[in-house]
Structures are given as structure tokens and as C-alpha cells.
Amino acid sequence: MxxxxxxxxxxxxxxxxxxxxxxxxxxxxxxxxxxxxxxxMRAILVYYMYDxxxxxxxxxxxxxxxxxxxxYGALIFMTGILGGWLADRxxxxxxxxxxxxxLIMFGHIAMSLPFGVPAxxxxxxxxxVGSGLMKPNISNVLxxxxxxxxxxxxxxxxxxxxxxxxxxxxxPLVVGALQKNYNYHIGFLAAAIGMALALIAYVIFxxxxxxxxxxxxxxxxEGEEKKKYARIxxxxxxxxxxxxxxxxxxxxxxxxTFSFIVTILGIVLPIIYWTTMYRSKDVTDxxxxxxxxxxxxxxASVMFWSIQxxxxxxxxxxxxxxxxxxxxxxxxxxxxxxAAWFQSLNPFFVVLLAPVISALWSKLGKHNPSTPIKFxxxxxxxxxxxxxxxxxxxxxxxxHLINPMWLVASFLICVIGELCLSPxxxxxxxxxxxxxxxxxxxxxxxxSNATAQGLNAxxxxxxxxxxxxxxxxxxxxxxxMLCVVIFLLSRFISKKMQGIH
Numbered sequence: 001m002x003x004x005x006x007x008x009x010x011x012x013x014x015x016x017x018x019x020x021x022x023x024x025x026x027x028x029x030x031x032x033x034x035x036x037x038x039x040x041m042r043a044i045l046v047y048y049m050y051d052x053x054x055x056x057x058x059x060x061x062x063x064x065x066x067x068x069x070x071x072y073g074a075l076i077f078m079t080g081i082l083g084g085w086l087a088d089r090x091x092x093x094x095x096x097x098x099x100x101x102x103l104i105m106f107g108h109i110a111m112s113l114p115f116g117v118p119a120x121x122x123x124x125x126x127x128x129v130g131s132g133l134m135k136p137n138i139s140n141v142l143x144x145x146x147x148x149x150x151x152x153x154x155x156x157x158x159x160x161x162x163x164x165x166x167x168x169x170x171x172p173l174v175v176g177a178l179q180k181n182y183n184y185h186i187g188f189l190a191a192a193i194g195m196a197l198a199l200i201a202y203v204i205f206x207x208x209x210x211x212x213x214x215x216x217x218x219x220x221x222e223g224e225e226k227k228k229y230a231r232i233x234x235x236x237x238x239x240x241x242x243x244x245x246x247x248x249x250x251x252x253x254x255x256x257t258f259s260f261i262v263t264i265l266g267i268v269l270p271i272i273y274w275t276t277m278y279r280s281k282d283v284t285d286x287x288x289x290x291x292x293x294x295x296x297x298x299x300a301s302v303m304f305w306s307i308q309x310x311x312x313x314x315x316x317x318x319x320x321x322x323x324x325x326x327x328x329x330x331x332x333x334x335x336x337x338x339a340a341w342f343q344s345l346n347p348f349f350v351v352l353l354a355p356v357i358s359a360l361w362s363k364l365g366k367h368n369p370s371t372p373i374k375f376x377x378x379x380x381x382x383x384x385x386x387x388x389x390x391x392x393x394x395x396x397x398x399x400h401l402i403n404p405m406w407l408v409a410s411f412l413i414c415v416i417g418e419l420c421l422s423p424x425x426x427x428x429x430x431x432x433x434x435x436x437x438x439x440x441x442x443x444x445x446x447x448s449n450a451t452a453q454g455l456n457a458x459x460x461x462x463x464x465x466x467x468x469x470x471x472x473x474x475x476x477x478x479x480x481m482l483c484v485v486i487f488l489l490s491r492f493i494s495k496k497m498q499g500i501h
Contacts, residue, residue, distance in 0.1 A: 002216055002220075003215070003216060005144070005147075007212060008214075008215075009144070009145065009147050009213070011211030011212040012145050012209070012213060013209065016209075018159070019152070020155070020159065021146065022209045023141070023145045023209040024142065024160065026205045027160060028160060029198065030101070030198040030199075030201060031160060031163045031167070032166055032167040032198075033167065033194040033201075034101065034138075034167070034194075034195060034198050035163065035166075035171070036167040036170060036174075036191070036195075037191040037194040037195040037198075038104075038127075038167075038171075039167065039172060039347075040172060040190060040191040041108060041175070041187075041188060041191040042069075042343070043175055043316075043340040044175055044184060044187050044188075045069060045072075045312075046065050046069045046312065046313050046316050047316070047339065048188075049064070049065035049068060049069070049120075050064075050065040050317075051184070053116075056114075056183045057184065058116065058117060058120060063461055063464055064255055064256075065313070065317075066317060066456075066460040066463070067255070067256075067259050067461060068457075069312060070259075070453045070456035071259050071454070071457045072128065073449070073453040074262050074263075074449075074453035074454040074457065075128045076127075076128055077450035078132075078265060079129060079133075080131070080443070080446060081269075081443050082132055083096060083131075083132035083133040083134070083136050084136040084137065084140075086133065087133075087136070087140065087214075089217055090217060090221055091217065092214055092217045093137040093213075093214030094137075094141060094206065094214040096133045097133070097134050097137045097202070097214070098199075098202065098203070098206075099133055100129075100130045100132070100134030100137070101130065101202060103126045103127070103129055103133065104126065104127050104195050105192060105195040105196050105199055106126050107124070107126030107127035107130060108123065108189075108191045108192035108194075108195050110126060111123035111185075111192070112186075112189035112191075113185070137214070139160075141210060141213055141214040142156065144213035145213060164347075165347040165350050166347070166351075167194075168344070168346070168347035169344050169347040170344075171191070172340045172341055172342075172343035172344045173341055174190055175188075175191060175340065176338035176339070176340025178190050179338065179340060180336075180338040259458065260458070262454050263454040263455060263458050266451040266452075266453070266454020266455060267451060269447055269450070269451075270447045270450075270451055273440065273443070273444045274291065274444065277291060277436075277440070277441070278291050280436060282434070282435075282436035283437075287435070289498050290432040290434075290497055290498055291432070291434070293493045293494075293497045293498075294429075294432050294444075296485070296486055297425065297428065298444070298445075298448050300376070300378065300379050300421070300482060300486050301445070301448035301449075302448050302452045302455070303379050303382070303478070303482050304378050304379050304382045304421050304479075305452035306453075306455055306456055306459065307383070307385065307414065308346075308382060308414055308418060309453050310456060310460070310475075311346060314463065315410065318389075318393070318407070319339045319342045319404075320339040321398070322393070322397070322401060322468070323339070323401055323406075324402065324403060324404060325337045325338075325339060337404065342404075345408060345411035346411055346415055349411060350418065350419065353415060353416065353419055354419055357416075357420065370490060370494050370501065371424055371428050371500075371501065372487075372489065372494060373487070374420045374421060374424045375420075375486055376486040376487045376490065377417065377420045377421075377483075378418065378420040378421025378422075379417065379421070379483045379486070380480065380483040381416045382414055382417045383477070383483060384413050384476070384480075385411070385417070385476075386410070386472045386473075386476035386479070387472065387476035388410060388413065389407075389469075390469050393467075393468040393472055394469045425448075426442070428500070429441050429442050429444065430442060431500045432497065432500055459475070462474070
């Protein structure tokens with residue numbers, strides 16, 4: 001049975017969480033613990049990969065560890081496209097969310113087991129697939145709690161976004177401390193427990209709190225179409241199994257080979273997505289003009305996320321190897337900072353500065369910078385966040401550790417750029433979307449992060465031959481140059497946006 005939006009909204013208790021639908025409370029709780037598990041695991045993942053086997057790590061090369069970390073992030077965003085499609089056509093958002101959360105939990109459990117590379121690979125697979133199912137669908141369920149004209153909706157998403165940053169802030173502190181004081185697997189176990197709490201709460205409360213929202217697929221596969229896609233997926237899965245088996249048997253399927261495949265996918269997928277929209281008969285000339293305007297904005301987003309996401313690998317490794325973590329030698333405080341704690345800086349600064357940036361845009365009113373200029377400011381800040389690391393990186397060595405405030409400053413500057421570009425990008429993607437591809441345009445926006453991390457899987461391989469100082473200079477300068485290009489093209493982009501601001 002297919003329910004109307006009105007029927008679904010009316011089935012949800014409309015009060016119960018700070019004046020919002022009751023379901024917001026359970027989604028807030030689930031998202032907090034899911035983000036706790038994800039960012040907690042990610043905070044120590046790169047260290048786990050390259051630490052010695054004697055210390056409980058996997059003993060990988062540092063470059064390989066950084067590259068794999070980027071691949072992992074890219075694949076999570078790529079599988080989100082498939083997760084959204086499965087929810088719309090097969091499962092419904094609620095079941096997709098449940099299955100995704102379950103797979104994520106088992107993925108973290110696998111990582112907490114001391115079985116080396118096999119457990120690591122199983123964990124990565126489960127978390128990537130689970131995140132692909134859960135990430136796009138929990139937001140869909142949240143939007144379904146409100147009528148379209150409900151003025152509480154925007155505030156509801158702000159509250160929900162806070163759960164993301166709260167989980168991301170707390171988890172590196174907890175997991176990083178557990179890893180430092182005990183071992184990696186205890187840290188990963190904490191992430192698994194966090195995901196288990198989210199899953200238990202969802203199973204117990206989802207029916208009463210969420211009503212009929214997301215129970216049924218919006219466009220269920222039926223009849224011949226169902227058989228057609230069943231054949232396509234069966235052939236694809238079989239082909240994938242054969243390719244993997246042959247690759248392993250011949251020794252061709254290595255982490256390095258796989259990283260190139262992910263990078264290529266990161267480049268090809270958005271091109272296919274954009275081309276499909278641009279060539280569609282359902283897209284008007286005005287909408288095609290807006291799609292052209294979207295190209296430089298997409299490229300700017302890729303540049304920004306390339307730098308921002310390296311906080312979890314490049315800067316994380318730099319923090320571990322070349323940063324003074326003994327506060328007694330810096331501030332006279334008898335305390336050793338776990339290197340993973342630097343991963344809490346981004347969400348901390350987001351929560352701290354988001355109201356400031358929002359108030360600034362409101363106060364500027366008609367003098368508010370145009371969308372292209374905000375994108376230019378975003379990548380300018382990202383570039384500066386890497387350029388300021390050039391000076392300390394020149395003198396950094398195992399015997400000369402840098403002041404941790406350099407890293408704090410780098411994260412802070414990058415967050416300012418994030419708050420200029422990220423919210424603007426999400427809103428602009430919706431505004432520029434052709435009517436026939438309204439939801440898919442947001443998927444294209446998320447792919448900019450996948451593309452960035454796919455490229456990072458190759459870029460981080462330049463650190464060893466270039467050295468950190470030259471690497472920061474190269475990436476930072478590249479971002480500044482793209483900033484200049486976007487600034488020079490800003491009037492052209494605004495014109496192509498056809499009245500969208």
C-alpha cells in the first residue's frame with residue numbers, strides 16, 4: 001500500500017522533542033551514535049593501519065594507509081547513490097536505514113577483533129555498504145516527519161546537524177583515549193558499542209516515533225522492470241566476483257590497483273551523472289545553463305574537500321610523527337595528547353563558528369557575497385590552511401617536534417572555509433537542480449566529496465617524494481590558483497545561474 005505524504009506525516013506524533021515531531025528525538029539519538037562510531041573509528045584508523053604488528057597495528061606502509069583511508073571515504077559517498085536508489089525502488093527508507101545500521105555495527109565489531117587484515121577488509125566492506133544504505137535515508141526519513149510548508153523543518157535539520165557534530169566531536173576524544181591507554185581493538189569496540197546503542201534505540205522506538213514515514217518505497221520496482229533489474233544486479237555481482245577472484249589469483253588486485261579504480265570511479269561517476277542530466281529531454285534550456293554554472297562550483301568543492309578530508313590522514317599522520325604531544329614541553333601542563341584528539345577540532349570549530357558565519361551573512365543582507373564568491377572564499381581558506389603548515393613542516397623532524405597550535409590553526413582556518421562553502425553548496429545544488437532531477441542533483445553534490453577522496457588516494461602518494469613542506473605548498477597553491485579562477489569567472493557563473501542567487 002502506498003501512503004500519501006499527508007498520511008505519513010499525520011501518523012507521526014507531532015510534539016515530543018523540543019516542540020518538534022517525536023521522531024526527531026530518535027533520529028537525533030541514532031545519528032549521534034552512528035557519527036560517534038564512524039568518526040571514532042576514523043580517528044584511529046590510519047594509525048592502526050601503519051602501526052607495527054607488535055603494537056597491535058597492521059604494519060602497513062604510511063602512504064598505503066593514507067591512500068586506503070581516502071579510498072574508504074570515497075566509497076562511502078559512492079555507495080550512498082546505490083543506497084538511495086534501493087530505498088526508493090526496493091526497500092523503503094526505514095528498512096534501508098535499519099539494514100545499514102546493522103551492517104555498520106557488525107563492521108565495527110569485526111574491526112574490534114584481533115584477526116588482522118581479514119577482519120579489517122570485512123569491516124571496511126560492511127561499513128561501506130552499511131553507510132551507503134543509512135547515510136542518505138536517515139535524512140529522507142527526517143524530512144518526511146514534516147509537512148512541506150511546516151516552518152519547523154529547517155530548525156529540525158539544524159538540530160539534527162548538531163547531532164552529527166556532537167558525535168564527531170566526542171568520539172575521537174573517547175576512542176583516542178581508549179586506544180592510547182589500552183589498544184586499538186578496545187577503541188574500535190567503543191565505536192561498535194556506540195552503533196549498537198543507536199540500533200537498539202531505533203528498533204525499540206521507531207514504530208511509535210516515526211509512524212508510516214519511509215515504510216514503503218516511493219517508486220517500487222514491479223513486474224518486468226523488477227525482473228530486468230534483478231538480471232542486471234545478478235550479472236553485475238557475478239562479474240564482480242569473477243573479477244575479484246581472477247585479480248587475487250593473478251596477483252593483479254592489490255591495494256594500489258584498487259586505489260586507481262576508486263580514483264577513476266570518483267572522476268567518471270559525476271561526469272556520467274552530469275551528462276545524463278544535461279542531455280535529458282526533460283531538461284529546459286534555462287536548466288542546462290544552470291548545469292553549466294554548476295561545473296566550476298563542483299570543481300571548487302572537489303578542491304575544498306580534498307584538503308578538508310586530509311585532516312583524517314595527512315594531518316593525522318603529521319600530528320602523530322612531527323607534533324609535540326607532551327603539553328609539559330609546550331605549556332607546562334603534565335599531559336600527553338592522544339594524536340587522535342586533533343580529529344575533534346573540526347566539529348568543535350563548526351559548532352563554535354556556524355552561528356557566527358550565519359549571523360554575518362544575515363547582517364550583510366544585500367551585500368552578501370554571491371554564491372561563486374563564497375565558493376572562492378571557501379577554497380581560499382582551505383588553501384591557506386595548508387600553506388601555513390609549510391613553515392613548521394620545513395623544520396619538523398623526529399627530534400624537532402612542532403608546536404601543536406600550528407595544527408589547531410590549520411583546522412580552524414579550514415573550518416571557516418567549510419562554513420562558507422558547504423552549506424552554500426547544498427542549498428545551491430537544490431536551487432540549480434532541474435525539476436526532473438531534483439533529488440539526484442544533491443547526490444551529485446555529495447559525489448564531489450567522493451571525487452575529492454578518490455583523488456586523495458593518489459595525491460597522498462606524493463608526500464614521500466616531495467616531503468611534507470613541498471606537499472603542503474603544492475596542494476595549497478593549487479587551491480589558491482583555483483580560487484583566483486573562480487573569482488574571475490564569478491560574473492559568468494552568476495549569469496549562467498539564470499536568476500538563482
